[in-house]
Amino acid sequence: MARQMTGAEMVVQALKDHGVEVIFGYPGGAVLPIYDAIFQQNEIKHILVRHEQAAIHMAEGYARSTGKPGCALVTSGPGATNAVTGLTDALMDSIPLVVFSGQVPTFMIGTDGFQEADTVGITRPCTKHNWLVKDTDKLAETIHQAFHVATSGRPGPVLIDLPKDVQFANGRYTEPKTARVDHYQPKVKGDIEAVTKLVELIETAAKPVFYTGGGVINSGTAASQLMRELVDATGFPITSTLMGLGAYPASGKNWLGMLGMHGLYEANLAMHGCDLMINLGARFDDRITGRIADFSPKSTKVHVDIDASSINKIIPVDLPIVGDVAHVLEDALKIWKARGRKVNKEGLAKWWAQIEEWKKVRCLAFTNSDKVIKPQYALQRLEALTKDRDRYITTEVGQHQMWAAQFLGFEAPNRWMTSGGLGTMGYGFPASIGVQIAHPDALVINVAGEASWLMNMQEMGTATQFCTPVKQFILNNERLGMVRQWQDLLHGGRYSHSWSDSLPDFVKLAESFGWKGISVSDPKDLDDAIMEMINYDGPVLFDCLVEKHENCFPMIPSGKPHNEMLLAADAAAFSSGAALV
Amino acid sequence: MAALNIKKGATSHSAYDLRDFHSEVESSHTLAVLVDNEAGVLARVIGLFSGRGYNIDSLTVAEVDHKGHRSRITIVTRGTMAVIDQIKAQLGRIVPVHQVIDLTTEAQPVERELALFKVAATGEKRIESLRLAEIFRANVVDSTLESFVFEITGTPDKIDAFAELMRPLGLKDVARTGVAALPRGA
Structure with a gap:
């Protein structure tokens, strides 16, 4: 009416x-x-x-x-x-x-x-x-x-x-x-013939991998559930982009960790060496593919995406399926079960043995210190002390973001909010307030670098006014860490404007907005400080002074393929010209 | 794995099964884009081409269904098959776009363009221009003692050819509408 x-x-x-x-x-x-x-x-x-x-x-x-x-x-x-x-x-x-x-x-x-x-x-x-x-x-x-x-x-x-x-x-x-909405009705059901072909590929693949992305999260919780069922039932390994973390649980037995430029060694080598790649709601972003010409050279590629323009945009695929991930997975599971739940068990056993070998490289290993807080250690402790809570994580953009993706585990979708495509410094702090407004009783932590965080620090007033007890976990290296890292590895160590000069006293800054400020620089004090942050009923600015020159590894240097990853141990010997992308 | 023998870039039920996705050969394609005739729709289409670095060789747009507020945009563009497919998909996700047809691939299209030519000449050249116009079935739509304006309809190639012939005879100005195209048959 x-x-x-x-x-x-x-x-x-x-x-x-x-x-x-x-x-x-x-x-x-x-x-x-x-x-x-x-x-x-x-x-x-x-x-x-x-x-x-x-x-x-x-x-x-x-x-x-x-x-x-x-x-x-x-x-x-x-x-x-x-x-x-x-x-x-x-x-x-x-x-x-x-x-x-x-x-x-x-x-x-x-x-x-x-x-x-x-x-x-x-x-x-x-x-x-x-x-x-x-x-x-x-x-x-x-x-x-x-x-x-x-x-x-x-x-x-x-x-x-x-x-x-x-x-x-x-x-x-x-x-x-x-309202008239008839003409804009994107197709959600995948072509059933194509889904059947996908099942045939699943049945025979010897070295399969699921490559999943933000589309699984966007498709809704049903998509995550169906994906978990298919992954666990087939026993295939699964990796995810930065955007897709949490769709498959980090504690799940088939989880390889994140892939891509700062992804895990085993995840990237599985992508490179697989014979069947099943892309669910990811888009072959340049941070994922590395050098296009050498991207996963021997695999049959399947791409499920609701956006037809994502298909064949960067990587030509063998089996495109335009549709919503949940709908396609539901059909795929139904068909796969009806055909007798077949997989290539022998091939899979060998494939997993190979993956276990790659895992032994322990690509996230870092040299810890008892004098200075290593950023990786800070995140390991944050993970240990918060993982059992009702926790949401946002991030800013840079090294801390990659370390957070590597060292924090996500068991459910919609728990991880990070600026993936645009890479917007200044995203995480306001995003954390938005998350806290939606979930007033949850523990909401923004893992930040000091440079990114300053880009939208004016929102401290918003957090105070609307009583959002957001925790700003700043890994403060007084540097634009990722810029510094690229200058270190690719620009002859000429650190052009990549330091944060004239930083505020974060504790006093916190207090001036009615927040709690915590500063910590000794590894021995870290656990107590994190607990103090968690237990404080209000917004906290956590200034964690970390090692200033730590680089984030592993890394696929720009323009290199997946199998030419740089590990922390190799970094000293690495030299390369300036990178294009 | 190879037993399935799926062609690169193949979609089921598609004529694309017949072509090589990796072909580096660029060719000209005429796309028909049916859109809601609403404010900004042309800017969306043009913005897509400039923003993603695609070429536009020719563009025409006009309302074709006044009651239904539908316009038809005809774009002649150039690219490898992979690029043309990407253009189609990108156009297809613009909200007011209802349909995108690659006329060149999907239907041998009838293509026509209208052009006006102003030719200023006297004496033998003037007579020659009139003679050639007759051969090309161009009409004289304006005439003075020193000039003609010819109206010609045809494929872009025919109009190019006419322009070449008129140039030495005193061609002063050309106005072209761009290509309008429809698939052949019912």
């Missing part, structure tokens, strides 16, 4: 109708009517951020930890342009977001008005879709479509640009179920 209301009221009504509980935002002139509507209700909670980029990352953290779309509200002009990094981040990592931006009134569009920007033009390449709504009667329908587009198929961020006069004007509100 159509009801009359203002455009601003429609925004709030539509959010309620879509089950939205929280919206992250920052007010400004062009969104005042919507803020007025928010003021006059209590169902939707608004989280006031300190910068619009952080609003988007919070919405991302919320979305990734719940599986529901995240929502944000920003004003016109600078509000919208500040959101661009977050939108691009969400697009690269396929995170469903619905973002509302204010716009100057329709009659002023194109006049270079105050706080006017061509928001739909600017955000067109960094959203899955966007709309400029010029007619209040079409607003409700557009919002309903926006939720549909953001969450269907390969998820992604969408933006609705709302001129101020459209927010003020009255119009007809239509319910979500009446």
Whole structure:
């Protein structure tokens, strides 16, 4: 039934109708009517951020930890342009977001008005879709479509640009179920003939590997469950991209660890040497493939992806299956069981024996110290002291992110939030607040480097105001660690601008925002300090002073294939020209 | 494993089974893209081509179904088969895009372009231009004592050929519409 209301009221009504509980935002002139509507209700909670980029990352953290779309509200002009990094981040990592931006009134569009920007033009390449709504009667329908587009198929961020006069004007509100969403219906069922071929490959492969990605997480918990069932029933080894961690449990017996540039030796060599690669919801990213020409040269490659454009984009595959991971796995399991649950047992036994040999290399080994905290040791202790808790981890971007992926274990999906595709420094802190808003009683830790963390440190105020007890676990090496590492290995040790000068006193900084600050530099004090952080009922800034010159290994140097990994022990002998990617 | 004999890049039920995915040969392809006629849809399509580094040789766009708000964009592009497939897939995931057809691969298309040529000449050259126009079935749509404007319809190749012939005869200006194309048959 159509009801009359203002455009601003429609925004709030539509959010309620879509089950939205929280919206992250920052007010400004062009969104005042919507803020007025928010003021006059209590169902939707608004989280006031300190910068619009952080609003988007919070919405991302919320979305990734719940599986529901995240929502944000920003004003016109600078509000919208500040959101661009977050939108691009969400697009690269396929995170469903619905973002509302204010716009100057329709009659002023194109006049270079105050706080006017061509928001739909600017955000067109960094959203899955966007709309400029010029007619209040079409607003409700557009919002309903926006939720549909953001969450269907390969998820992604969408933006609705709302001129101020459209927010003020009255119009007809239509319910979500009446919205026209018929034409955008991505295919979720895989071609059954292709799935049958996949089963045939599973039955005969001697050296198979599952290569899984963020698509398994995005597909929902059912996908993770089905994948675990198939992996365990076949006994195939499984590795995952950075984005897919947690879909298969780290404690699972078939788990090889993460693959890729800083992935585990056994995972990368299994990728290189396999005869059957089953890609579930991953996209052959350049951090995964290394040199394309030498990528897994002897394997038959199967690629399951809901986005047809991911298939054959980088690596030509033998068996493409366009569809949702959960749907495809359900069919594959059904067919495989019906055909008698066959696998090549003899081949698999030999394959596992080979993998066990690779594991003996102990690629994550590092030289510990009793004088200075090694970053790997800090993460080992964090893992030991938190793994049994209801724990969510976010990260910033850099060495600490890779170490966190290597040393922390994830037993369930939606517990690991990191900026994978775009590599956005400054992502982790706001994301951790978004996660904590969604899970108020959980232990939410942002594993950070000091340089990344400073990029969105203004959100300390947000955490204090909304009582989110987020733990900022900063591995402080006073360096831009990954930049320094590349300069060390690839640029002759010329450390051009890769140190963090003039750092704040993190403990005093914490206290100035009403947080707890903890600083630790002696390995002996680390466990007590971590326990103090965990047990404190409020936000904690944990300044962990670590070894300044530690490099992250193993590493596939840029432009090298999987079987030319660099281990910590080989690093001294390594020399190479500057890398292109 | 080899027993299954799956061709590289093959999808089941597809004419693509017949071609070599790895071919490095670039060829010209005419794509028909059916879209909702909404604000910004052309910018999305063009932005995709520039953002991902694909070529556009020709582009036409017009509403073809006023009631249904549908437009048809015809793009002539160039690339290896792998690139053309990628362009198709990328176009296909734009939300207001309903259908993408690679006319060159999927249907021998009828392709036509309209062009206007302004030729300024007197004497023998003027007569020669008129004679050639007749051979090419071009119409005179404007005439002064010193100039003609010819209207010609045909394949892009035919229009190129006409342009070559007109150049020495006093060609002043050309306006071309770009290619419109439909598959042959029912």
